[in-house]
Amino acid sequence: MKTTIQQFLKQEDGVAAIEYGLLAGLLACAIITAVGxxxxxxxxxxxxxxxxxxxxxPAAAA
Structure with missing residues (x-):
């Protein structure tokens, strides 16, 4: 059980995807603010x- 938890904590496969997602969200907030x-x-x-x-x-003659 202990080795399974340690292996899970060492996995970094989804870290890059999460970082790109956070970066895209921050960029979207900056764009929305600037456009506003x-x-x-x-x-x-x-x-x-x-x-x-x-x-x-000049005022039009009526």
């Missing part, structure tokens, strides 16, 4: 441009 921040800033910029365009155009 850029998207918010981009929306604010477009809203500012739209506001300036509305104020710059």
């Amino acid at each position: 921040l850029v998207g918010t800033d981009l929306a604010a910029m477009f809203n500012a441009v739209a506001g300036r365009l509305v104020s710059a155009t």
Whole structure:
């Protein structure tokens, strides 16, 4: 029984797969955060441009 447990603890077959999975998860979190921040800033910029365009155009005669 003791040798079986020791052999199980020495196996490292799945370690690389777990590390790659953790790395992929961390990378996904970083991408989601970056896209969220850029998207918010981009929306604010477009809203500012739209506001300036509305104020710059003359009112249409009705």
